Amino acid sequence: MEKIDIKTFDSILPLKNSPLIHCITNDITIETVANTILYIGGKPIMSGDSREFRSLFQTTDALFLNMGRMSETHEKNLKLASQLAYQTKKPMVVDMVGYGITQQRLDLGNEIINTHPAIIKGNSSEMRRIVGLPTSARGIDRSEQDNQDNTVFELIQALKVVAKHQPETVFVATGPIDIVVKGNQCVRLNNGVSLLDRFVGTGDIVGALMTTLLGAGYDAWTSSLFSLSYLNIAGEQAFSKAKGHGIENFRQTFMNELYVLSSHKDWVNDIRPVPS
Numbered sequence: 001m002e003k004i005d006i007k008t009f010d011s012i013l014p015l016k017n018s019p020l021i022h023c024i025t026n027d028i029t030i031e032t033v034a035n036t037i038l039y040i041g042g043k044p045i046m047s048g049d050s051r052e053f054r055s056l057f058q059t060t061d062a063l064f065l066n067m068g069r070m071s072e073t074h075e076k077n078l079k080l081a082s083q084l085a086y087q088t089k090k091p092m093v094v095d096m097v098g099y100g101i102t103q104q105r106l107d108l109g110n111e112i113i114n115t116h117p118a119i120i121k122g123n124s125s126e127m128r129r130i131v132g133l134p135t136s137a138r139g140i141d142r143s144e145q146d147n148q149d150n151t152v153f154e155l156i157q158a159l160k161v162v163a164k165h166q167p168e169t170v171f172v173a174t175g176p177i178d179i180v181v182k183g184n185q186c187v188r189l190n191n192g193v194s195l196l197d198r199f200v201g202t203g204d205i206v207g208a209l210m211t212t213l214l215g216a217g218y219d220a221w222t223s224s225l226f227s228l229s230y231l232n233i234a235g236e237q238a239f240s241k242a243k244g245h246g247i248e249n250f251r252q253t254f255m256n257e258l259y260v261l262s263s264h265k266d267w268v269n270d271i272r273p274v275p276s
């Protein structure tokens with residue numbers, strides 16, 4: 001069964017309740033992540049100091065973990081925060097940046113998966129490693145081979161097997177076609193432009209959007225489908241406005257669209273699910 005209810009999407013933004021989102025993320029894209037949350041009406045708090053996690057948890061609405069830039073401290077922080085989220089039932093999204101490219105990222109990712117995040121996301125190559133499929137990707141980037149019709153099909157089948165054992169979690173694999181799996185349900189989304197892949201942080205932005213929606217009280221399925229569609233349609237709008245003016249111009253126009261689209265309801269008409 002494939003289910004997408006876009007009728008409800010046009011009333012989600014701007015958010016009415018300003019959810020407070022605790023982010024433990026990488027310092028490459030930290031400002032972009034914080035601004036993304038602000039642009040759609042959330043409130044970011046970036047903290048990587050474990051001494052304050054317990055008291056922060058008393059006021060935050062959701063937690064965003066991003067493995068991005070590893071260090072011993074970051075690893076300890078992510079482990080502690082994901083355990084706390086599990087114990088306190090805090091809605092949590094984890095971005096599996098570079099899962100499996102080193103032993104440290106593999107072990108850390110597995111430990112976080114065991115704390116049952118509401119959403120586990122990564123690009124298609126990272127998600128292939130999670131489900132035990134081979135990939136030729138290097139570093140934190142996707143391999144083009146992991147986005148062909150046959151490899152996308154293969155990934156969906158494998159994600160459904162894993163999702164069966166963790167039915168409350170939504171699994172998201174990003175790429176030119178985004179895949180969203182929960183239990184036996186799967187939706188593929190076909191929005192976006194290839195320039196989204198040419199600057200750093202696009203995956204982190206999707207994670208920030210998802211966590212903000214979760215913090216506002218939307219379920220993980222809605223938060224995932226909404227966030228992927230919203231980001232990619234912002235990318236399409238930016239492409240038509242900033243085409244031919246260079247990547248940095250595109251990036252700024254795209255960030256601006258993340259704010260501008262929040263007060264336009266008709267963007268939802270552009271959502272393009274792949275027919276099943």
Ligand SMILES: Nc1ncnc2c1ncn2[C@@H]1O[C@H](COP(=O)(O)OP(=O)(O)O)[C@@H](O)[C@H]1O
Nearest residue numbers: 123174175176178191192193194196197202203
């Ligand atoms: N070539 C592309 N065509 C369409 N959308 C893309 C493309 N590359 C990235 N995106 C979009 O950008 C977001 C981040 O995807 P991706 O590049 O896979 O993540 P990451 O930055 O974590 O590697 C996704 O929502 C995806 O849909």
Ligand SMILES: Cc1ncsc1CCOP(=O)(O)O
Nearest residue numbers: 026068069200201202203204
């Ligand atoms: C370059 C880099 N190195 C470690 S994390 C990071 C940023 C990852 O951002 P994204 O996966 O969203 O492009």
Ligand SMILES: [Mg+2]
Nearest residue numbers: 097123203204
């Ligand atoms: Mg990523």
